[in-house]
Amino acid sequence: MTAAPTKTQQEQWIVENQVFQIFDLFANLPRNAKSALVELQRDNHLEYLTRGLKRLDPSFCVLDANRPWLCYWILHSIALLGDYVEHEVENNVVDFLSRCQDPNGGYGGGPGQLPHLATTYAAVNALITVGGERSLSSINREKVYMFLKRMKQPSGAFRMHDAGEIDVRACYTAISVASVLNILDDELIQNVGDYILRCGSRKLVQMGVAIEECLLKRVIHWIEDSLRLVEKVFADLYNIPDKYLVPKEGNTNISSAEKPSHGKKIRSSPENSKSTNAESKEDAKNAEAETGANVGCNRRVPIEKGHSLLTVRRVLILVLHLVYAHILDMSCGTTAPHRFEESEGSQLDDTGLFPATHSPGGCVRIRGALFPSLGQGKSVQGRSGAGGVWDELEVFSIPNELVLTLMSCQTYEGGISGEPGAEAHGGYTFCGFATMILINEVNRLDLAGLLDWVAFRQGREGGFQGRTNKLVDSCYSFWQGGAFALLQRLHAILDEQLVNFGPQTGVASDISGGEESSDGTQVDDKTCHFKLGGTNASCPVNLNSIGYNFVKQPGEMEALYHRWSLQQYILLCAQDMEGGLKDKPGKRRDFYHTCYSLSGLSLSQHSWSQDEDAPPLPNAVMGPYANLLERTHPLFNVVLDQYYDAHEFFDTP
Amino acid sequence: MESDEDEVMQRVPLSERPEWSDVTPVPQDDGPNPVVPIDYKPDFVETMDYFRAIYVADERSSRALNLTAEAISFNPGNYTVWHFRRLVLEALDIDLQVELDFIDNIAKNNSKNYQIWHHRRWVAEKLGTDAADKELEFTKKILSADAKHYHAWSHRQWVLLALGGWEDELDYCRELLEEDIFNNSAWNQRYFVITRSPLLGGLEAMRESEVSYTVEAILAHPENESPWRYLRGLYKGDTQSWVNDHQVSLLCLRVLNTKSNFVFALSTLLDLLCHGLQPSQEAKDVVAALEMSGTVEPDSDLAKSVCFILEHVDPIRANYWRWRKSKLPHAT
Numbered sequence: 001m002t003a004a005p006t007k008t009q010q011e012q013w014i015v016e017n018q019v020f021q022i023f024d025l026f027a028n029l030p031r032n033a034k035s036a037l038v039e040l041q042r043d044n045h046l047e048y049l050t051r052g053l054k055r056l057d058p059s060f061c062v063l064d065a066n067r068p069w070l071c072y073w074i075l076h077s078i079a080l081l082g083d084y085v086e087h088e089v090e091n092n093v094v095d096f097l098s099r100c101q102d103p104n105g106g107y108g109g110g111p112g113q114l115p116h117l118a119t120t121y122a123a124v125n126a127l128i129t130v131g132g133e134r135s136l137s138s139i140n141r142e143k144v145y146m147f148l149k150r151m152k153q154p155s156g157a158f159r160m161h162d163a164g165e166i167d168v169r170a171c172y173t174a175i176s177v178a179s180v181l182n183i184l185d186d187e188l189i190q191n192v193g194d195y196i197l198r199c200g201s202r203k204l205v206q207m208g209v210a211i212e213e214c215l216l217k218r219v220i221h222w223i224e225d226s227l228r229l230v231e232k233v234f235a236d237l238y239n240i241p242d243k244y245l246v247p248k249e250g251n252t253n254i255s256s257a258e259k260p261s262h263g264k265k266i267r268s269s270p271e272n273s274k275s276t277n278a279e280s281k282e283d284a285k286n287a288e289a290e291t292g293a294n295v296g297c298n299r300r301v302p303i304e305k306g307h308s309l310l311t312v313r314r315v316l317i318l319v320l321h322l323v324y325a326h327i328l329d330m331s332c333g334t335t336a337p338h339r340f341e342e343s344e345g346s347q348l349d350d351t352g353l354f355p356a357t358h359s360p361g362g363c364v365r366i367r368g369a370l371f372p373s374l375g376q377g378k379s380v381q382g383r384s385g386a387g388g389v390w391d392e393l394e395v396f397s398i399p400n401e402l403v404l405t406l407m408s409c410q411t412y413e414g415g416i417s418g419e420p421g422a423e424a425h426g427g428y429t430f431c432g433f434a435t436m437i438l439i440n441e442v443n444r445l446d447l448a449g450l451l452d453w454v455a456f457r458q459g460r461e462g463g464f465q466g467r468t469n470k471l472v473d474s475c476y477s478f479w480q481g482g483a484f485a486l487l488q489r490l491h492a493i494l495d496e497q498l499v500n501f502g503p504q505t506g507v508a509s510d511i512s513g514g515e516e517s518s519d520g521t522q523v524d525d526k527t528c529h530f531k532l533g534g535t536n537a538s539c540p541v542n543l544n545s546i547g548y549n550f551v552k553q554p555g556e557m558e559a560l561y562h563r564w565s566l567q568q569y570i571l572l573c574a575q576d577m578e579g580g581l582k583d584k585p586g587k588r589r590d591f592y593h594t595c596y597s598l599s600g601l602s603l604s605q606h607s608w609s610q611d612e613d614a615p616p617l618p619n620a621v622m623g624p625y626a627n628l629l630e631r632t633h634p635l636f637n638v639v640l641d642q643y644y645d646a647h648e649f650f651d652t653p
Numbered sequence: 654m655e656s657d658e659d660e661v662m663q664r665v666p667l668s669e670r671p672e673w674s675d676v677t678p679v680p681q682d683d684g685p686n687p688v689v690p691i692d693y694k695p696d697f698v699e700t701m702d703y704f705r706a707i708y709v710a711d712e713r714s715s716r717a718l719n720l721t722a723e724a725i726s727f728n729p730g731n732y733t734v735w736h737f738r739r740l741v742l743e744a745l746d747i748d749l750q751v752e753l754d755f756i757d758n759i760a761k762n763n764s765k766n767y768q769i770w771h772h773r774r775w776v777a778e779k780l781g782t783d784a785a786d787k788e789l790e791f792t793k794k795i796l797s798a799d800a801k802h803y804h805a806w807s808h809r810q811w812v813l814l815a816l817g818g819w820e821d822e823l824d825y826c827r828e829l830l831e832e833d834i835f836n837n838s839a840w841n842q843r844y845f846v847i848t849r850s851p852l853l854g855g856l857e858a859m860r861e862s863e864v865s866y867t868v869e870a871i872l873a874h875p876e877n878e879s880p881w882r883y884l885r886g887l888y889k890g891d892t893q894s895w896v897n898d899h900q901v902s903l904l905c906l907r908v909l910n911t912k913s914n915f916v917f918a919l920s921t922l923l924d925l926l927c928h929g930l931q932p933s934q935e936a937k938d939v940v941a942a943l944e945m946s947g948t949v950e951p952d953s954d955l956a957k958s959v960c961f962i963l964e965h966v967d968p969i970r971a972n973y974w975r976w977r978k979s980k981l982p983h984a985t
Binding site: 007052053058061062064065074089092093096109110112113116160161162163411412413421422425453455459460462467495498508557558562613628 | 678683697883
């Protein structure tokens with residue numbers, strides 16, 4: 001609020017100046033010079049790309065764990081330009097990527113590297129782009145499926161690699177790969193939508209209580225309640241023989257304090273459990289807090305006379321967990337995918353209330369809510385019998401998936417973030433959006449809000465920015481432009497949401513009655529199961545044909561962005577006349593920006609033709625008609641012809 | 654124990670280091686005709702060849718730990734090396750505070766990579782609540798250089814949720830916004846704090862003071878999209894209050910009256926109308942005044958007029974505004 005321009009303003013003005021200078025220059029050029037400038041430098045781009053495929057200078061060391069990406073960026077760009085590499089190079093691509101394929105499934109960033117979802121996505125797309133029997137059959141689909149299953153988390157989300165990070169990108173790359181390889185099934189899609197959305201948001205909205213308010217009021221109430229219980233719990237704990245307790249060392253360094261005790265089994269005496277049980281009968285909610293606190297204190301809290309502040313803090317964190325768990329329970333009440341009664345093979349602890357099932361990701365189920373265990377990647381040894389949850393349960397852990405799953409990735413701005421709570425971002429918006437379509441749950445997104453957000457991402461420069469008040473960047477020509485391309489085919493759902501845009505429903509996400517999704521496919525029982533309050537029962541769908549049907553159906557409306565301006569930005573501001581494309585004026589070309597600028601350019605050229613098979617009209621293509629690129633699939637981003645071949649290939653049993 | 658830059662400069666090849674004499678390097682299996690081959694420098698090749706050797710042998714030793722540090726310094730994006738490093742750290746029971754310093758060093762050069770942050774989260778998770786302050790400090794340092802650093806913000810949110818430290822967070826947001834009111838990441842963090850902080854009363858309790866704060870920010874810079882979106886977010890899940898809150902419509906009118914930088918005011922007014930706001934005479938007059946000053950034909954339906962004006966004053970979104978107009982509920 002000061003008079004001096006802020007950093008954001010300064011940077012924006014610098015870029016605007018550069019861009020408008022280019023536009024001014026262009027506007028004042030004679031006609032023939034103009035057409036030369038807006039010409040796509042095909043030959044130069046192809047040369048730049050082909051060269052990259054053959055040799056990369058030492059500065060590419062930092063991309064040594066991204067070599068399938070380099071293959072994809074380059075090959076996809078070449079395919080968009082309507083060209084292809086020599087047969088021999090194609091064979092080399094297949095050979096090389098086979099060396100990146102892990103014996104247990106998935107592709108790593110280079111030969112011998114751990115399989116990773118992003119590089120698996122890149123490798124699969126690259127091999128589809130190469131096409132042909134040899135290339136497509138080099139993908140071990142059974143093993144890829146197993147890899148995807150291994151990366152799948154109990155929360156529904158995916159990890160990027162073994163013990164790797166969890167985010168929306170991982171969801172997209174996993175689902176995209178599964179869909180394009182015709183191996184997508186109900187197990188893989190389970191709860192993915194919940195991760196991308198927020199579990200049970202609709203129900204809470206219907207109750208007229210925003211989750212935030214509801215949550216925080218309860219937190220306070222619960223903390224008060226639980227603190228009383230905690231006192232009791234501690235009293236109980238003092239009865240536990242010292243040898244079972246975690247010794248406190250030095251300055252409360254938890255990790256070192258905890259390590260020696262790792263193999264130890266901590267359990268309460270039956271008396272303790274019983275007293276807990278008695279308490280819990282009084283009030284089911286309190287019992288949840290109490291037993292949880294017991295478990296947590298046992299495992300992680302060093303016991304000493306008088307609780308340290310730290311201990312209290314930890315207990316509060318636990319209570320928070322339980323509140324989240326409670327809300328999860330409450331909000332999922334109708335469909336109850338998380339209730340413990342339904343969790344298979346669950347074992348009850350001695351209180352009889354809390355199943356001590358250890359889910360594959362090293363998480364612990366308590367009343368169906370998932371608590372990721374601290375020892376990621378290590379299996380937590382659970383035992384049935386007297387120990388029950390008193391065994392080595394590391395409940396006192398970080399609220400990773402559970403809390404994060406509860407919070408929406410679709411932010412208050414309308415776009416989607418990488419992790420719940422983070423800022424709406426173009427790349428993640430595309431990933432989350434495309435995933436929701438591929439798993440047939442797109443009607444759970446607030447599409448009107450998403451559209452409004454993405455519409456405002458196109459700036460005066462013509463290109464898109466990735467986030468509010470950030471600078472234009474050509475790669476978002478695909479990520480944000482792609483969101484428009486997807487929205488174009490979701491007209492029906494968008495309309496439906498707008499009808500319900502009334503004051504009662506609040507957010508437009510409260511749509512029901514989607515008997516058919518816009519792609520014309522119908523929804524089966526299993527999928528319906530995940531649709532809170534959806535009315536789309538008894539309609540069989542082949543999950544793996546969603547991507548196919550989606551693109552087969554022509555766009556139902558014009559793209560709602562300024563296609564001409566986008567093309568102008570790409571051709572005039574992002575094109576390196578020597579070959580390759582770049583982020584913005586002043587930046588250097590790279591394969592990533594080449595790939596996504598061209599992908600965005602292709603989408604904007606093909607974005608609206610009434611007739612599916614007819615080429616775009618000349619006025620849809622800026623510059624000479626020879627600028628027209630091949631069509632790309634807006635969900636997978638592989639060239640359409642190659643996609644169709646792959647679809648047929650993988651569809652054949 | 655970690656290599657710093659000086660050591661890298663006068664690097665002794667692994668093949669000449671006695672402690673590595675028992676290890677046979679494993680070359681990369683690139684095949685006879687690799688694509689996208691990188692013209693690696695010899696140091697890079699050697700380090701990775703030795704790394705592969707210990708990785709394949711699953712040797713979780715302190716020399717292995719040092720080697721991962723070298724490999725990471727060559728390519729901080731190699732998630733396999735990071736992953737193996739975590740296995741070694743666990744096996745050796747290393748003081749993880751030292752590991753934080755190692756990450757600090759790597760992050761100095763380039764902190765925009767998923768691996769650094771994933772590793773950092775892993776370490777902080779192990780250290781537990783004690784790490785909260787240090788982690789908040791670390792992200793603050795990164796954010797002081799790049800206030801919109803996506804990874805840093807994600808990490809910071811995770812720290813708050815997992816380890817706590819909410820006490821000063823709202824103040825921190827205020828500071829950053831004072832510095833740059835256009836910083837949308839700071840606005841997003843502010844939203845995160847008011848909706849998630851266990852120390853505050855939640856969205857509804859915070860609404861009144863947040864609305865005043867936001868209104869002030871908007872009046873200072875009506876062209877700033879961030880507070881407009883934030884304002885709408887303050888009523889998330891409670892559209893009725895948003896429509897009924899006179900402060901919101903009043904704000905739109907105040908900005909519209911200035912006849913400059915009013916696109917967001919107008920689009921907010923449009924949203925309000927779509928959600929059932931009964932326009933006041935003043936609102937009609939203000940919009941009419943904008944129509945007069947432009948080339949827009951007056952229309953009896955206020956929402957339609959608003960769309961018309963937007964179509965003209967915001968041409969890059971003309972398609973969008975036309976579409977919005979086509980979807981307006983029929984005039985009541």
